[in-house]
Amino acid sequence: MAKIALDLERALVRRARDAAAGTTEPRTLARGRGWEVADVLCTCGPGDHAFEEHHEAFCIALVAAGAFEYRSETGRALMTPGAVMLGHAGECFECGHRHRAGDRCIAFRYRPEYFERLFADAGGAGPAPAFGAARIEPSQALAPFVAAASTGATAASGLDRLPGLAWDEMAQALAIRVVRLTGIVPRTDAKRVAPAALARVIETVRQIEARPDGEFGLDTLAEDAGLSPYHFLRTFERATGVTPHQYVLRSRLRAAAQRLADAPGKIVDVAFDCGFADLSNFNRAFRAEFGIAPRAYRARWQS
Template identity: 75%
Template sequence: MAKIALDLEQALARRARDGAAGATEPRAIASGRGWTVSDVLCTCGPGDRAFEERHGAFCIALVVAGAFEYRSETGQVLMTPGAALLGNAGECFECGHRHRAGDRCIAFRYEPEYFERLFADTGSARIPSFGAVRIEPSRALASFVAAASTGVSAAANGSAVAWDEMALALASRVLRDLDGGSSRHLTPIGRTALGRVVDTLRWIDEAPERDLGIDRLAEHTGLSPYHFLRTFERATGVTPHQYVLRSRLRAAAQRLADAPEKIVDVALDCGFADLSNFNRAFRAEFGVNPRTYRLRWRA
């Protein structure tokens, strides 16, 4: 399990051991003129009451571990690793964990003045606000999720991370995606079906290197492959195969940055059949080969 997810599991274990109530613990990582970055670890679970909060600034939160339900004035969706949560300044929202305890996000927040200038710079004709609640996991977001996850570990070790560039590039990417109509609003699915999807996400994330074909995943949920595929894609915005592949790639990216293992060992341990297949998938997802990715982070 990648360190970013292991930290969450350890926090949940401490909560269970101490019998404490769930809590959301934001930790400031970096800030600049008009923007901030926080590592937000939440240990709330099904027994904790959801409560309404308000976005004090425009927010793009990258989900790096866990899953939760997010509801705002714009809509309601399930948030999963690799997705981006969107929030408008002054907008009320609610996060819930009816089916699964814990999540971890890396939240980029932008002051309204900063965001208005960014809207103008991108040539957007819309008013400065998000018209969606989520950007689904995608190749466009994958590099940001991996970079932010690795950046959290690097910052903890005292390494310099270009958070200012990342904050600007992420906001620009999201605005382009929204203007291009790549984000879809998905209507909520039933509570029982949603619970099965969330359970499947946890099962995948615990060991993404396993053989996780559609039949095995469907059997795990107790649904037919047809209904499982429709329910999963409707809830998460991606297919089960895409989710498994990206879960494996996120784990591989973290290990490449953190450990001195051979690349072929990382590939095989993370569920790829051979090195060439891993190299192709990694380059397609992150834009560089595994060796170059490792060298960049070590530099």
Template identity: 75%
Template sequence: MAKIAVDLERALARRAREAAQGGTEPRTIAQGSGWNVADVLCTCGPGDPSFEERHRAFCIALVVAGAFEYRSETAAALMTPGAAMLGNAGECFECGHRHRAGDRCIAFRYQPEYFERVFADAGVARRRRASFSAARIEPSRALAPYVAAASTGVTTAANMAWDEVALTLAARVVRIVDGTNARNDKPLPPGALARVVETLRWIEETPEAEMGLDRLAQQARLSPYHFLRTFERATGVTPHQYVLRARLRAAAQRLADAPDKIVEVALDCGFVDLSNFNRAFRAEFGMAPRGYRKHWQCVTHE
């Protein structure tokens, strides 16, 4: 299991031992003029009631572990590792864990004045007011470097340039959302959603396992055709895309904070050979695994 998920599992185990009520534990890790970044660990589960909250600032929360349901005034969506939860300042929202306990997010929050400037610099403000028109960005190649960097930044002694990450992430997300039509699909039936969430847990915990469509459908107790449609509708990506990115996230975490050989990392994370792993990693993160490790070693020892 990647280090980013270990703290969550420990918190959930502690909650179980103490028979405590679930809750969120935000920890501010960086802040500047008009922005801040928090490591938010949530131990809520199926037995905890969901309640309405309000975004006090614009929010881009990168999901790095667990899964939860998010409902805002814009839309409703299942949040999974690698996705970005979006929130507008002043907007009411609700998060729930009907089918699985716990999640961990790296939440970037922006004051309206700061976000307005980013929105204008991205060339979108001329067409409409500064706001997110979607509740989620699904796991994607565009977000992968930010998710990996944020995960490494909170689990190592890396001297992260959080101000740069916060600014470039905001600009990137604004451009992605501006070019994407928000989906308004009807919510999935609870039973189908629960099966997808359980499948997500299995993928995260055993990235090295055989994960063809038939095997995943069997794990979810659905026909391959029904599973494919249900999974993509719930997560925004196909099972193959999700599995590949889950394996690459796990590999990136290992490369950043463990001394294992690159070929061992590749095989342990479910890749059948080193050449395929190198190609996929470079396509996802923009650099080879060796270069990625060297980068984080330099950052950590600065």
């Protein structure tokens, strides 16, 4: 059983042992300007009364474990692992567990003004409409998001410590994928990067290469480039072939490799100086990038 489902089963066992009422426990994983991600573990079951709630923000919740019934103004749907629960700001909804206890979701929430801007940046016209559906069934298009978010929720320090993906980038990419799957934004396959935007990407690359250990969140990079976060993410990836987070990671790894090859010092100090928060994450990322452990890499160059 996957760890994210195993954690839910353990919570249900504790609830039964203590004869406690079912609860919904959200745990914030990450947040930015206008968005947040929460790991929501629910131990409610058939004996617990369902009550009406309302979405305070646009919600895209990835169902990671368990099953429940979802009723909203848009419709009714059974939520199962791999499905995506949808809700728009101000919408009333109800979740029930008439037949089975417990579920766990990774919920991405977007403030209305932030989602409106994202909707417009993605090509939408006018105010962002409701999604038009209560659920997106388990699909190949969204499976990578469910898997990555589930892994991030159970990682010791969150997805920002896993190579290749960051919560801020995932929040952007997930929202765009969902609005296109639901048809409220038309898909465009234009690949050209405008010269002015390309110049801004080049300047961003220069900043990262000059100080790879710096703090380079998506919002900060986009603001420095004078672009909206969505346009910056799309433009940067088209121009460089990787996301900003992936580029920063590889820049840090290159800097670390150079330090290991030509300078003395402890490997842990090299990792911290190059922007990594812990040694185990550095070792995993380094091996994945160069196919060899940092210590062996240094020995190869200094032998």
